[in-house]
Amino acid sequence: MSFIYRLSKIAFGKKYLFYTNSGISFILSGVADIIDQSYEKYSGKRKEWSPRRTFSMCIAGLCSGVVCHHWYIYLDKRLQGTNIKTVMLKIVLDEAICSPVYLTVFFTTLGFMEGHTIQHSLQELRNKMWKIYRFEWVLWPPAQFINFYFLPTQVRVLYVYMISLIHITYTAHVTHDGD
Template sequence: MIKKLLRISGKVFERKYLLYTNVTLSFTISAVGDILEQQYEISQQTIEKWDKTRTNKMAISGIPIGIVCHLYYSFLDKRLPGRTLKVLIKKLFIDQFICSPICISTFLVTIACLEHASFNDFTKSLKTKLWRLYLADWVVWPPAQVINFYFLSPKFRVLYDNVISLGYDVYTSHVNYHNYDD
């Protein structure tokens, strides 16, 4: 059984299957993050029951994020190979100032499309949610990406990203489905 699992896991991380693996991971982790957030909201009595449609939207939002992350890490590792301090700093800079805003915007655009939001609702969403998510991103991702860029093999970057992202996805679900007055 263990040999079979190792063979399968080795196969899904082969280059020819890696995009599918990464998208599947992002889809799954986005759904699990929302389920955890909803379970917390149920326990706090802020919602009455699990909203399957909400979880489906969050899961679907993981598809374009998985694609973006896969392509981003592939590009980044080709353009900035190595594990020196100089390369690490460049990758962190690109990650925080380019990739993070792209990923957060991709998430918000995807959710707006899934919810058939008007342009005004979408721009309001950007104003209230983008900065909350981006500030949280600055707390979570720089330390996590030091480990990702310095210690891990490139083929495991999105897997690691998704493991860390589980907590971030819980917060993303919280931010996306709560109204803020500011």
């Protein structure tokens, strides 16, 4: 067995899956913010990279990644199987339940990290959620179909966060638009 294969078996095994998913969420949220800040710098909206903003995005991603980790485990225990009806139900539940929770955790954590009050963070959520939520309804149903139909539970957060590079970059852009 190769080293990478053995490492992936350990990282995506039950014992360390929470830590793997949390780390993936942390890192990819930072990468998405760096992509957005690079775009802002290229377009003249930003003069320099803000490491503090990237760190705040990492922490917000970490916290919302914890939500995703537990959500996918719960969803797979409650709705087993990969038939079309089950997959479609998972997609609807994911968008109707998890997505608003994910966005609330993301916005409140980001607000806390940036020194805002909970009231300010919730107002930001109200102001920007619909724009992000509409984008989610375009991006996530096809991506989640692949996720729920083809992939095992232990790689769901990895897959979701790979797709999330698009989503989080967009969210970072919407969240920090006007900063």
